Amino acid sequence: MRTQVAIIGAGPSGLLLSQLLQLQGVDNVVLERRTGEYVLGRIRAGVLEQGAVDLLHEARVGARLAREGLAHEGFDICVGDRRHRIDLKGLTGGKCVTVYGQTEVTKDLMDARAALGGTVVYEAQDVALHDLGGKAARVTYRRDGKAAEVVCDYVAGCDGFHGVSRGAIPKDLLRNYERVYPFGWLGVLSDTRPVSDELIYVHHERGFALCSMRSMTRSRYYIQCEFDEDLEEWTDDRFWDELRRRLPPDAAAALQAGPAIEKSIAPLRSFVAEPMRYQRLFLAGDAAHIVPPTGAKGLNLAASDIYYLSRALIAHYKENRDDLLDAYSQTALRRVWKAERFSWWMTTLLHRFPDASAFDRRVQEAELDYVTGSVAARTALAENYVGLPY
Ligand SMILES: Cc1cc2nc3c(=O)[nH]c(=O)nc-3n(C[C@H](O)[C@H](O)[C@H](O)COP(=O)(O)OP(=O)(O)OC[C@H]3O[C@@H](n4cnc5c(N)ncnc54)[C@H](O)[C@@H]3O)c2cc1C
Structure with missing residues (x-):
């Protein structure tokens, strides 16, 4: 050929x-x-990102x-029980x-x-x-x-x-x-209503968590785990319990659990x-x-x-x-x-590193405080999240 x-x-x-x-x-x-x-x-x-969406339209698959x-105009970062919204649209002049x-x-x-x-x-x-x-x-x-x-x-x-x-x-x-990170992500896909209309990124002392979605009836959740954990040991109930413990109280209360239609561990x-x-x-x-x-x-x-x-x-x-x-x-x-x-x-910024020293953890806390508290820092985060220009 x-x-x-x-x-x-x-x-x-x-x-x-x-x-x-x-x-x-x-x-x-x-x-x-x-x-x-x-x-x-x-x-x-x-x-x-918008650039990927535009390219898919150009390819006539849009x-x-x-x-x-x-369309998501923002997401939340949770630190402990506090939720901080990153207003993608407002911070980037209309991008999402x-x-x-x-x-x-x-x-x-x-x-x-x-x-x-x-x-x-x-x-x-x-x-x-x-x-x-x-x-x-x-x-x-x-x-x-x-x-x-x-x-x-x-x-x-x-x-x-x-x-x-x-x-x-x-x-x-x-x-x-x-660079190989000393942890993985345990991900679950379930046909349940997402816990929130927008994504929630969680920094928690038990480890990172992410509430994501594929549609308004299909949720995708992740929790930070050991990279070599045995998937078999993660029953659905254990996963939902662990996720709930990492979420702020309002999100934990709203979380709808259901059977996992896919469950996997991805190394980072x-x-x-x-x-x-x-x-x-x-x-x-x-x-x-x-x-x-x-x-x-x-x-x-x-x-x-x-x-x-x-x-x-x-x-x-x-x-x-x-x-x-x-x-x-x-x-x-x-x-x-x-x-x-x-x-x-x-x-x-968002994960717990098992080998972090007390100094590393204090710097991480300061950075989270800076990012959630400074418009300039949130703008840089939003600019990168929506995607830098091609
Ligand atoms: C578990 C997991 C979760 C992810 N989650 C996210 C996420 O949440 N957000 C995000 O942005 N990205 C995520 N990614 C990354 C994203 O999925 C990839 O960046 C994306 O798939 C890259 O597309 P690709 O076409 O370059 O590669 P791939 O999707 O890997 O496609 C490569 C293709 O090549 C084929 N192939 C491999 N070897 C050969 C061979 N020898 N001969 C012929 N064909 C071959 C494979 O079968 C495959 O179909 C994730 C990736 C993984 C693995």
Whole structure:
């Protein structure tokens, strides 16, 4: 098979890139290791910046998002029993975020790819990249036990943190930056009414908690836990009891418990691989970087990478210019590092660190007091939360 761009991975990065390229007449093929059902079954992000929303509209997958997405104009930070509202809209001159699940984004993209007749090969096994420095790159894989090959101009590595693309960059050219946090998030999805119309971030002596949602009938809750805890030991009742203990009294009283329809423990990690380009290969999304979910930036960073990469590839094919492709790694990384900083900062601000000294804890308390008490500090928080410009 011959195509212009081979895209590895049918997560949000890969599908969005595929859709944007096809709308501009750039031929592409997506190779995904899993089945479509498996990809859709993964419960992940839920908060979209305006830039991501705009890009989804540009990709013509914004109709359901416009109908069903929930505009959030603020959120609360709770310290002890006190709630402090971060007025996103007021502090940023009218900007807000949209709550719409990653599963829904992925479904909309899958439907759009199918409607446009895009080629997405699911269950592509043993994907391998070759000849990245040659006249044409090759991507080999196996499907139904048969060997197959895609010959292409460029490869977009959109295959997440555990994919193969990043490993195709020689080790001596790749620099990895990483911080692993000494805790995880235990998350529960339930078909219950959210405890509040807006998200609540909780700093509590028992550990961080987050009350989030996917819709007004589907809640997503998280509590900080040990990264190596046994999920089996977390019955639904134990989860709800622990969450209630961390919430301020009014929220705890309003919390509606129900059966968990999904429960998982996610480790927290900050990670960046540089550069994001090697010869004919471009990395995008989680293949190049990971953020702890505290700032709700993972999916949004995937979207901004795809914004830069789609424009660069379209400029190459339609205007015969390569300046955007040549600048891609540097351009994307400037925004990536700002989101990394913000996600690290929010994580550090709101969690209990087991190895924190008495001094560290006092500094954390002072920072929480400053952020909740200063308009300037809240403005900086809000500016980053709604998303820095592309
Ligand atoms: C448990 C969890 C919770 C999260 N919660 C949040 C959140 O609350 N807020 C937020 O903003 N972000 C969150 N994230 C991050 C967010 O989900 C990711 O940033 C986002 O999915 C990145 O999209 P992506 O397309 O780059 O990568 P992915 O979604 O990982 O997609 C990569 C795709 O590539 C495929 N693939 C992998 N290897 C291969 C291969 N060898 N060959 C072919 N295909 C391959 C995978 O099957 C997958 O479909 C969370 C992530 C996880 C894991």
